[in-house]
Amino acid sequence: MPTAEPARRVASVTRALPVPAAAAWDALTDARRHAAWVPLTRVTTDGPPRLGTRVEAVSGPWARRGAPGLVDRMVVTRYDAPGDDAGGAAGVAVFGKQGPVLLGEATIVVLPTGPGACRVTWSEDVPLAGPLPARLTARLTRPVLRLMVRLVLRRAARELTADA
Numbered sequence: 001m002p003t004a005e006p007a008r009r010v011a012s013v014t015r016a017l018p019v020p021a022a023a024a025w026d027a028l029t030d031a032r033r034h035a036a037w038v039p040l041t042r043v044t045t046d047g048p049p050r051l052g053t054r055v056e057a058v059s060g061p062w063a064r065r066g067a068p069g070l071v072d073r074m075v076v077t078r079y080d081a082p083g084d085d086a087g088g089a090a091g092v093a094v095f096g097k098q099g100p101v102l103l104g105e106a107t108i109v110v111l112p113t114g115p116g117a118c119r120v121t122w123s124e125d126v127p128l129a130g131p132l133p134a135r136l137t138a139r140l141t142r143p144v145l146r147l148m149v150r151l152v153l154r155r156a157a158r159e160l161t162a163d164a
Helices: 021-028 031-036 134-163
Strands: 011-017 041-045 054-059 070-080 091-100 103-114 117-125
Touching (some): 011 134, 021 091, 021 103, 021 117, 021 134, 031 054, 031 134
Antiparallel strands (some): 011 117, 070 091, 091 103, 103 117
């Protein structure tokens, strides 16, 4: 009898934001804005956020100046906007990672919690491509990704609340 593979733990950060869910959704799911929040990273996309949008992030000490770095290719595999008010449906965007080094997915969930407020959860389940087991490499990437997501959400929150 086959056994189910145990669920992997993910790097996940949740933050309440005093902005409407739609504003948080529009900003956080638009990968074109991520370069302002993700350290040492440049981002290119083939268009605005929607199902099928392709994203390439390159990270490294001089990546923002055009130098090579760690390439993270993604495609939006789910894009469901949130409801308009508290109790409305959560918005869910999933960015499937397609290598060449990073696999797995990043998920952004925006839940309306009241007028002008929402809760954002950004999760990363990212094993490395290669011969080592995904469970092992995801365990290695998890602490770094958790720190990165915490920083990204802090920077995004600062920008979004300054705009409000």
